[in-house]
Amino acid sequence: MTNKYELFAPCHFGLEAVLKREIIDLGYEVTEVVDGRVSFEGDEEAIARCNVFLRTTERVMLKVGSFKAVTFDELFEKTKALPWENFIPKDGKFWVKKASSIKSKLFSPSDIQRIVKKAIVDRLSGKYNILRFPEDGSEYPIRITILKDEVTVGLDTSGESLHKRGYRRLTVKAPITETLAAALISLTPWKKDRLLIDPFCGSGTIPIEAALIGLNIAPGMKRDFQAMAWDNILPKSLFKEAKKEAEDLIDRETKLSIQGYDLDTSALDAARGNLSLAGLEGNIHFQQRDMRDISSAKKYGFIITNPPYGERLEEKEAMPQLYREMGKAFQKLDEWSYYIITGFEDAPKYFGRKPDKNRKIYNGMMKTYFYSYQGAKPPRQRAGQ
Structure with missing residues (x-):
């Protein structure tokens, strides 16, 4: 019963x-x-x-x-x-x-x-x-x-917070949580057949969460939960069955095209280590690259990113220039969509373009803005193509 x-x-x-x-x-x-x-x-x-x-x-x-x-x-x-x-x-x-x-x-x-x-x-x-x-x-x-x-x-019933998927052993300053990264990706129309770049990837959370979503890998497959010990409420076997269901739903055919850039080599080391723990090698390419050098011959790609917020005073002074440069760099990508989460309220003013959507999200106690810049949709393929 x-x-x-x-x-x-x-x-x-x-x-x-x-x-x-x-x-x-x-x-x-x-x-x-x-x-x-x-x-x-x-x-x-x-x-x-x-x-x-x-x-x-x-x-x-x-x-x-x-x-x-x-x-x-x-x-x-x-x-x-x-x-x-x-x-x-x-x-x-x-x-x-x-x-x-x-x-x-x-x-x-x-x-x-x-x-x-x-x-x-x-x-x-x-x-x-x-x-x-x-x-x-x-x-x-x-x-x-x-x-x-x-x-x-x-x-x-969870015990340790569910943002702890088991893959992120290594982090960098001001990381975004796995749960927030997954939610941001879910707020965009990104699909697994489209190129995705995070030009401020840090320890790789947004690219890794995107890969988990793209390959339909459940986030809790590699961890335990508090309620597994509650045999007076539910049998432990239900968790085994849920993980088996998750295993059966994984997309093992698709190869994703996801890239993460950062200037910080220690961040990239962390990102590659986390990628390996997540078992997603071959789906994400991390490289040391300046955001200003972003380029792609492909159209209709996505940028989903968490750039610096400028919380400290000296960082705050650098924000207008950073967002100006971001606006110029992203503009070079033809027909792309950009999604940026930031605590810097004036970002659009310097980015040089009004967002199509702006959603307020509280990251802990900090008010942040998720700015959506929607690019063109790829042409629909005719049947048989």
């Missing part, structure tokens, strides 16, 4: 529509979309499949309950009223891994964590008729989000 669960997945503010589409494509019904979070219904199999297949969320949460609370007494009583015994066994190790509060009366994370833990202990003491918990079994990390006094309580 399968149980129906309420699940939810957090994402970067501004990317909810991308994650919603992913969840629907996996076959699950989305029940709510709020800033930075998509909720949906699913069974035990959904917990395994969403952890293996979702590209644009940091984790898959199993919702234990939600309620309104404006006092700590209310938080305690309403947390205690939730059916914790359905989720945490007698020997389970449980703690509140993280509490966050936005625009709410209860705002002290450490107090929220302490009171929620106490409430769960109270509930389970009564249910299991024990005063001290051994906590020597499987781990059940709990996360609490309070938004406008509405408390959401969830169990973290």
Whole structure:
């Protein structure tokens, strides 16, 4: 017999529509979309499949309950009223891994964590008729989000953040996360038969995520998840089955044409190391090259890139010149499309062209802009060509 669960997945503010589409494509019904979070219904199999297949969320949460609370007494009583015994066994190790509060009366994370833990202990003491918990079994990390006094309580089925695919051991300064890179690529019409260049590739995250998408390789195939140890909720075999499904869906025929440039040799060493760990050699070519020297005889290609933001003062002063040079360099590529994520608000002014679209995305606490410059579409091939 399968149980129906309420699940939810957090994402970067501004990317909810991308994650919603992913969840629907996996076959699950989305029940709510709020800033930075998509909720949906699913069974035990959904917990395994969403952890293996979702590209644009940091984790898959199993919702234990939600309620309104404006006092700590209310938080305690309403947390205690939730059916914790359905989720945490007698020997389970449980703690509140993280509490966050936005625009709410209860705002002290450490107090929220302490009171929620106490409430769960109270509930389970009564249910299991024990005063001290051994906590020597499987781990059940709990996360609490309070938004406008509405408390959401969830169990973290993922464990280590899902942006950790297992291939990125080496990073450089200011890397973009794998989940954000995958979401940006999904916001473009790039397809696996089109050339893609990242002229500021750093440790290679955008090119590698593009290759995973192009070859239909699920992001969670090479890693484990917290819920694999929860045999009281779901059998571990469901994760094995989800990975087998993912294996069967890989496109083993297509050879991609993806390139990454950087001036920094240590960044390129990291990118090549990550490429090897991802098992994608032959699909991406990394080279030391100045962005100003970008060129291609091919038409209808794509640039998707995360150039320097100019966060430090001396870097900020260099931004106008950098974006001027980018505008000139990209212009040389006939009929190409460019997609640029940046925290530099004035980028289009210096780039020399107004974007066709501008999407605001919060990268952590930093407001960034994803500027879309759409090039011509390639002519449609007639049947038989």
